[in-house]
Amino acid sequence: MVGLERVTTRLVEPADEERLAHMWPRLSPRTVYRRFHGPVRSFPATSVHRLVAADHQEYDAIVAVVDDEIVGVVRYECDRDDPSRAEFALVVQDDWQGVGLGGRLMDEVLTLARSRGVTTLIGALLAENRPMLRLLQRHVPGAPLRLHDGVYEVAVPLGSDPPRR
Numbered sequence: 001m002v003g004l005e006r007v008t009t010r011l012v013e014p015a016d017e018e019r020l021a022h023m024w025p026r027l028s029p030r031t032v033y034r035r036f037h038g039p040v041r042s043f044p045a046t047s048v049h050r051l052v053a054a055d056h057q058e059y060d061a062i063v064a065v066v067d068d069e070i071v072g073v074v075r076y077e078c079d080r081d082d083p084s085r086a087e088f089a090l091v092v093q094d095d096w097q098g099v100g101l102g103g104r105l106m107d108e109v110l111t112l113a114r115s116r117g118v119t120t121l122i123g124a125l126l127a128e129n130r131p132m133l134r135l136l137q138r139h140v141p142g143a144p145l146r147l148h149d150g151v152y153e154v155a156v157p158l159g160s161d162p163p164r165r
């Protein structure tokens with residue numbers, strides 16, 4: 001039985017490259033499609049290599065760990081020209097979906113990005129991605145969504161108040 005109490009979260013570290021590689025085969029094609037907006041067939045080694053070398057300021061990630069395996073990850077990356085704006089992306093492996101982990105990672109990235117001076121957190125999700133739409137409705141209610149070519153862009157304003165739980 002999966003339960004959130006088994007999950008710890010922490011910032012990504014260089015040794016996570018192998019753990020992220022191990023997570024890859026545990027993602028279903030649908031989960032991969034929704035995360036990358038297309039069918040990515042092989043482990044995205046270059047971007048993961050970059051992710052684990054995060055500078056913990058303009059680029060960072062939080063990993064969710066169970067029994068020394070990564071089961072979810074959320075990252076943000078600041079805009080080079082305007083570091084007060086950052087893009088985020090979130091994924092939870094299939095057998096850990098639906099127990100609140102995505103929501104927890106979302107809350108944590110909001111807090112982390114705000115502490116780094118980000119004032120707008122931007123995400124992109126396929127219009128058919130109902131689980132992510134519901135998650136946004138629960139965790140960042142009222143955040144504006146803009147639909148373009150089958151993809152929603154959400155822009156979450158990060159005020160000085162803590163995010164809604």
Ligand SMILES: CC(C)(COP(=O)(O)OP(=O)(O)OC[C@H]1O[C@@H](n2cnc3c(N)ncnc32)[C@H](O)[C@@H]1OP(=O)(O)O)[C@@H](O)C(=O)NCCC(=O)NCCS
Pocket residue numbers: 030031032034035088089090091092093096097098099100101102103104123124125126129131132134135
């Ligand atoms: C979108 C995604 C991150 C959601 O992750 P998740 O861990 O399933 O999200 P949560 O568990 O927080 O919420 C999902 C459901 O669990 C339910 N839930 C939340 N907390 C719960 C708890 N403590 N106990 C039981 N159920 C809970 C929620 O009510 C929600 O149900 P609903 O969708 O029917 O309303 C995940 O589906 C995913 O990785 N998808 C592929 C990648 C993707 O789409 N990324 C977004 C674009 S970047």
